[in-house]
Amino acid sequence: MTETLSSLVNHQVRLAARPVGLPTAADWQFTQEPVAVPEAGGVLVKVGALSLDPAMRGWMNEGKSYIPPVGIGEVMRAGGVGVVIASGHPGFAVGDAVGGYPGVQEYWSIAAGQLARSGLAKIDLGLGRATQWLNVLGMPGMTAYFGLMDVGQPKAGETVVVSGAAGAVGQTVGQLARIKGCRVVGIAGGAAKCEWVVRELGFDACIDYKVGSVKDGLKQLCPEGVDLYFDNVGGDILDDVLARIRRRARIVICGAISQYNNTTAVQGPKNYLSLLVNRARMEGMVVFDYTERYPQAVAELAGYLGDGRMKSREDLVEGGVAAFPDTLNKLFTGANFGKLVLQIAP
Ligand SMILES: NC(=O)c1ccc[n+]([C@@H]2O[C@H](COP(=O)([O-])OP(=O)(O)OC[C@H]3O[C@@H](n4cnc5c(N)ncnc54)[C@H](OP(=O)(O)O)[C@@H]3O)[C@@H](O)[C@H]2O)c1
16 A cells, blocks of 8 residues: 555645745746655545635745745645545544645645644534535634634624625625624625625625725615624725724724735725724734634534525636646636635545
């Protein structure tokens, strides 16, 4: 068995350079090497699909953040799901479906000594399909859950606005806020995305920021103001919402994708004094702070998937690791529709 495994070739994508602006082909290096068969106590995973996340753009930058940057020459960090194909660990058996952070490669070899901090965990395909474990039951769903519930603290009857509404985090935020009895207005790019969140996901309304004025849309759709804004995009849209918040509003700073490829300084909120006038608060969150409570969120969200109160959409792209660079950039043009997932093996 070991002999067969060691004849396998592992194709990888490594970070070749730190990008300036939108990543280009020159920022990546394609490599291949024999599969590293783990020694006793280790686990070998065949990667099935990778999660492509806006955060990857930040991980490519030098500098201090909530997680160290990916080093030049290292396999690009990525979350993913797959199946165990060899195991010397009693906690994992061949055939187990698992998730974790394999990186952009076809095989993930975890030595015994690295297992505890590898993030490798079994996933229950009875609760959701593998790609849903990269979406609503995975990191984006956890972000939506803890960002909305812990930081945003929604109350029934309140008006919640969420940007990036048709994306991975946004789709779960909006549906969860509806389940909690809130009125939900999404902000998304394009008619198809807006129509989907309203017709399929049950949002009350959606503003297409690519055709109209967000300011006018908010005025019309949130006449009493906004109680809770879940911000995925930052920039001008954050300023437009700040101008319409209600007293004691909460703004969850989840992300600012409009700023990630800036070659100049990040655009900060011009309308921040609205926080003062409205006795409001704006608070950042990082999902990794909640890892110990993931099981609680998974159980609740899986319950909503099971009883049909929640839906999820994944945008599954084929092409394996070779398609990684172009697929990642879809996030920054809005070409993805739903959680962006790269299929590595069928
Ligand atoms: N804090 C945390 O722990 C944490 C964890 C996960 C994710 N996040 C953040 O959450 C946000 C959403 O992530 P996701 O994984 O759910 O991504 P996603 O929404 O599935 O995909 C990104 C979407 O952002 C929108 N977008 C791109 N450029 C934009 C721009 N200039 N202005 C407005 N919208 C733009 C596009 O949708 P449209 O077509 O609608 O423009 C695109 O589809 C990101 O900011 C990410 O960094 C934070």
